[in-house]
Amino acid sequence: MNRQKPPKGIEWTRIRKADGTELPGYTWNPTGGCFHGCTWRMPDGSITECYAKTIAERFTSGYPNGFEHHYWRPHSLDAPRKLKIPAGIFVGSMADLFGHWVPEEQIRQVLAVMEEAQQHTFQTLSKFPIRLPEFNPFPENVWVGVSLPAGHLMSETGGARALKAYLKHMKRIEASVRFMSIEPLWFDVAPVFEDWLKTEDKLPFEWAIIGAASNGSRVFQPSEVWTARLIELLDRRNVPIFFKGNLEWDDWRDVFPSS
Numbered sequence: 001m002n003r004q005k006p007p008k009g010i011e012w013t014r015i016r017k018a019d020g021t022e023l024p025g026y027t028w029n030p031t032g033g034c035f036h037g038c039t040w041r042m043p044d045g046s047i048t049e050c051y052a053k054t055i056a057e058r059f060t061s062g063y064p065n066g067f068e069h070h071y072w073r074p075h076s077l078d079a080p081r082k083l084k085i086p087a088g089i090f091v092g093s094m095a096d097l098f099g100h101w102v103p104e105e106q107i108r109q110v111l112a113v114m115e116e117a118q119q120h121t122f123q124t125l126s127k128f129p130i131r132l133p134e135f136n137p138f139p140e141n142v143w144v145g146v147s148l149p150a151g152h153l154m155s156e157t158g159g160a161r162a163l164k165a166y167l168k169h170m171k172r173i174e175a176s177v178r179f180m181s182i183e184p185l186w187f188d189v190a191p192v193f194e195d196w197l198k199t200e201d202k203l204p205f206e207w208a209i210i211g212a213a214s215n216g217s218r219v220f221q222p223s224e225v226w227t228a229r230l231i232e233l234l235d236r237r238n239v240p241i242f243f244k245g246n247l248e249w250d251d252w253r254d255v256f257p258s259s
Contacts, residue, residue, distance in 0.1 A: 012209055012242050015088035015121055016256050023086055023121065027093035028079055030110050032056075032063065032071035034096050036127050038150040040186055040213055047153070048215035052094045070101050077109065080117040090123045098126040098135075107135065115139035125181055129169035137174040143257075144175040146205075148182045148189065156187040163192045170204040177257045178204060182230070183211030183244055185222035190229040197237075207257040208234055211244030219246045 013025025038050045056067035063071070080089060091097055091114070097107060114122045118141055125145040126132060138144055146169075149162035170178055182189060193203060210230065213220045227249060234241055240255035 010090055010093065011245055011254070012256075013088040013090045013123065016254075018258060023088045025088045025090070026083070027090045028076065029092060029094045030073050030076045030113075031092060031095045031097055031102060031106065032073065033065075033067055033069045033094075035068055035070075035099060035101050036096065036150070037068065037152050038127070039152050040150065040184065041153055042213065042215050042218075043220050046215055048213070051214070054216075056094060070099075071095075072103075072106055074109070077113050080113055080120055080122075083117075084119065086119045086121075088121050088123065090125070092124060092126075096126050096128060097124055098128050098131045100128055100131065104134075111135060111139065111142070114142050117141075123179075129166050129173075132169060133172040133174075136172070138176075140176050142175060143177040143179060143207075144173050145179040145181055145209075146170055148180070148184075148186070150186070159187045160189075160192050163189060164196070167192070167196050167204055171200075173204075177206050179207035179209065179257070180205045181209045181211075183209055184213035184220075185210055185226060185230070186213055188223070188226045188229070190226065190233050193230075193233055203234075203237055203239060206239065207242070208239050209242045209244065210247060210253075212246045212248070214246060221248055 010025060010027065013027065015023045017023070034050070034052065040048050042048055053067040056063040091110065097110060121141050121143065123143045123145060125147055127147045127149065129146045132144060146166055149159050149166060196203065212222060231241065240257055241253040242255060243249060243253050
């Protein structure tokens with residue numbers, strides 16, 4: 001493969017700016033836990049779950065009531081303010097900040113900190129995009145992301161149907177950067193985007209992250225046809241692409257949006 005081995009951790013938090021400088025990347029979890037219950041059936045028939053749930057169950061001191069529980073950590077709100085060096089900060093690596101179970105007041109407290117800490121670029125990621133437009137407009141330094149639909153062994157047909165709905169909600173988001181995390185690429189998403197573009201001028205996001213599926217240390221690559229078709233479509237629409245380190249592809253992409 002024509003690439004260097006990526007660094008460990010969440011690579012896309014280390015934002016590379018237009019002048020070539022790279023911000024240090026961090027995660028911030030003022031909320032914790034998730035009720036989505038995402039699971040996938042792997043090509044060998046095994047079932048895998050969300051990586052965050054696996055981590056939470058290993059570190060029970062931070063998740064005494066299990067992962068499927070809402071944790072509010074107001075003592076963590078000051079963390080971005082204390083970090084003076086500009087950084088890329090992924091908000092909710094172990095949670096969905098905009099999940100239906102999170103009280104609105106808690107979300108607004110987190111957003112207020114992000115708006116205050118203008119030296120940082122914050123990245124959020126949710127599987128509940130219907131709620132995101134309620135918080136328009138987002139601060140200029142907040143990138144708003146939506147994850148590819150997934151549920152408890154969701155079928156490909158169900159995933160495609162949900163993705164169509166997700167795109168409608170994403171169109172209504174007012175943010176400097178909207179992005180879609182297509183990780184894992186567990187079904188052929190390009191046809192859904194193609195159908196969207198039959199009636200819309202552009203895709204409702206400015207950046208895409210693509211990754212493979214995993215089950216512990218084992219990695220399962222998506223169909224090469226799915227990947228190639230998706231890349232070709234995004235290239236035609238000038239959407240920058242970032243590959244997660246677990247994706248095998250010769251034409252390596254690690255491009256960030258310009259905003």
